[in-house]
Amino acid sequence: MIDRRGRYFVKDAPLYLRPRIDPPLASLLEDAPFLHSLADALGSPLNVLLPEVVAGNAERFRSVYRRHHLAGRVYFAHKANRSSALVRRLAACDPAAVGVDVASLEELRHALGCGFTGDRVMATGPKDAEFLWLAARVGATVNLDSLTELDQLAGLVRKYRLARTDVLVRLSGFESDTGPGGAGTRLLSRRSRFGTPAAEADGLWRALERHADSVELVGLAYHLDTTGLEEKGRALERCVLLMDECRARGLAPRAVDIGGGFGVGYVEDAGEWQRWTTALSEAVLGIRPPLTWRGHGYGLRNEAGTVRGTAALYPAHRPTAGPDYLDALLSRSAPVLGRPPATLLLEHLHDLFIEPGRALVDQCGLSLARVLEVRPAGDAPDRYLVRLGMNAGDVSLEEHGVLVDPVLLPRGDPGHGPTDDAPVGVHLVGNLCLEADLITRRLVFLPRLPRPGDLLAFVNTAGYVMDFHAHHAQHQPSARTVAVTRDDGAGGPWRWCPDENYWPLTHPQGVPS
Template identity: 85%
Template sequence: MRDAPLYLRPRADPPLASLLENAPFLHSLVDALGSPLNVLLPDVVARNAERFLAVYRRHHLAGRVYFAHKANRSSALVRRLAACDPAAVGIDVASLEELRHALGCGFTGNRVMATGPKDPELLWLAATVGATVNLDSVAELDQLAGLVRQYGPARTHVLVRLSGFESDAGPGGAGTRVLSRRSRFGTPVAEADELWAALERHADSVELVGLAYHLDTTGLEEKGRALERCVLLMDECRARGLAPRAVDIGGGFGVGYVEDAGEWERWTTALSEAVLGIRPPLTWGGHGYGLRNEAGTVRGTAALYPAHRTTAGPGYLDELLSRPAPVLGRAPATLLLEHLHDLYIEPGRALVDQCGLSLARVLEVRPMGDDPGRYLVRLGMNAGDVSLEEHGVLVDPVLLPRGGPQHEATDDRADHGADDSADDSAHDSADGGPVGVHLVGNLCLEGDLITRRLVFLPRLPHVGDLLAFVNTAGYVMDFHAHHAQRQPVARTVAVTEDGGTWRWCPDENYWPITHPQGVPS
């Protein structure tokens, strides 16, 4: 008897949901441009930026939303954001090439923030074009100041990123001492005096405009503690004659990938049961995603992104700003407003939420002889083209039959050659209902698994069908893409909807302007 299907069906909001309903259009794109294929909706990124800015307005805050460019390589997304309010929307670049790309897509230097590890070339170009540089150490500050003095660009705006925030967890400052998790980014707060002294020493070359932090956590309390500490440290800066005016709280606002909370809870419970051996394995080779069985007890921590989130993106920011901070007991939004500080944020994944999908053609379907009722489905992509597993994101693809629900007609598969026999054999033994499949890639590697887990689909796919991996614009569709074995890397297209008609162009050809014909270029 088969197990009940354990779905992790994706959340798909308009207009992405509308695009998924137009299977013939998506099939025509893959027919023309090949598999895999990335499809982006640039207008959605602008709507997401506006949703974050609506939270600013709700709390009467000023500041800027910086898109973390590393989340996606697209030109269309960056150009669409460049067309947004220049006072409110900027871009966060973490490499020289990202900076050059942002400038080429329409961002002026004063809307750019340079973060991440920085080589001299990035520091020089950032200073030259008037970007703000978010510094992680005194050594970076020294290097930047030296370049400004030597090559003569104007005094450069900088933020200094801090880490190692410590505070009392108890009310009124009495209680257990709490230290934020360790980070490779930023100067520990305990070494702040050395940082302030360096800023004073380089006052001729740099101007401090704010303090920043980057915390790799979803914990609201930890982020609220860091935000509050930055506000207090701003007072310390002003006492030394510095004049910071902004707090940059980084990213990490999150995305909800799975629509139904119950499905997520059932799957994670079933994973623990499978690790214990009280139900059949849910994964290839019994992979436990960080969980293990030790004498009948589940140990370890599941290395999984919380795929169902009740609060994410702008809602998460709203909650962070509204939640009382641990020491002063007032909401961070109130603290920022009282001190007349601007708020900077750097969303990546959250800003491209619902902005795109990745398509893959089904190349082969065959039963697993050692596991009756389950199948291997080989796709025209590899794990680097849709790196869900690399980021611990578990979500089902959407099956898009070729030719619609009547795909079972034999003439619909007449041109698929040798693979047809395996496909027919698999379907001869399937009953047409939900089925568990292992999705594998096109590389000659045992480890090329699109998903390590068993994925349940509403029916067994046919060769020529498409699987659509939904909401892949953030870190999934191109972050790990490569040319291994000379397999093609996915092309990317931008799509727009006009009066119910979908139009597309290559990503690099999209510009957020309207031509006389009435469509974006």
């Protein structure tokens, strides 16, 4: 075909970004009648969770600890999902191995109500007085973001005669030398508005000594907004060295908390991800038709024939993610001491704390949306608008830069119409009367044109995508959430219950196991 400037294009082959689907999520998707029955009964949109998967993910992280002979605890970053079922299932795990990281007063109350005891809770994030008081009252470990929080916590402990509270202090702004013997290029980790710069650690140590009657330092923490193994390795090594400084002052920290950021691989095929991102750059340059609604560039722009900017996209294909990423981090030699972080932790008898969110709920759920309307897009004869029974706030793929195709679940016999068996490009739009209500800005390719009544299943949405940005505009229904289980392992029928009714020791029907 020929564009408006007279340039010739070969008709594009479908640019798929098909999801990675592991068991048992794959088995659930194969049971389309069951998923249709759920959506028929509970409406669209609908979130479906697999609580047993989160326990399996926690065990995979724990296996990395055992491989490196490390002690410590895996804390689930609760902000990744509001579910009760997931938190209750984790509460039933080994108390010494699994905890929960709460970033608000309501998350703390929810975790306690789901079965976690205070000693298994890590309180992180910005904290007000109420959050600090309850955390100290129940015996949670408080991960302090600043000197101000430390002073406020110590004051509350004294005022209300609470027990001495375990604390970690969060650091940022790590520096290290890369040359032999630490005499090379000076590197600084990226700036963060959270944590105390490592260069100001002396002030922290003095404050901890001043508040020794109210708080006990149990470790140092960091959480870097990066996927770079080298940068995280430098921070971990620096924390180990700073803990030596603490011990020299009479403090007794015993753990390093390295936060989260272990990642998830959403797209199965690396080649599909590479082809799509390459095509995006070509579309921005105008050497191929647009891949997105109104030519949106996801942060890329055309400046005089050159692509500028940075794509604001999550790296959807990640060959090393989750527990494998943790293993790689612990195995990589640190820049100054020249030994792997796992070795450094063992030599110093330090525990390791981690706070995975997205990675701990990997493959734990999906979001269903009913197809309401299908019509030509108007800008091209072979593109369509597909309106769904959800809006962008119900499945915040765009907000988090996650690009992955949904799975089409036809209702009944898909039929054999003229477009039924041919791949087709569609724009997925939401149920709000807002131009910006796009489920995804990119053109999505499906194996055939969907029809009203079909379902689209957005796979692997339990980490941040499912309910991180839900809202109630226009009185549209918000997604309900259900937990699904199987009675006899992989071979039994699927059963469901409302998320809030799931308990680890009870079948969905409420009959004790």
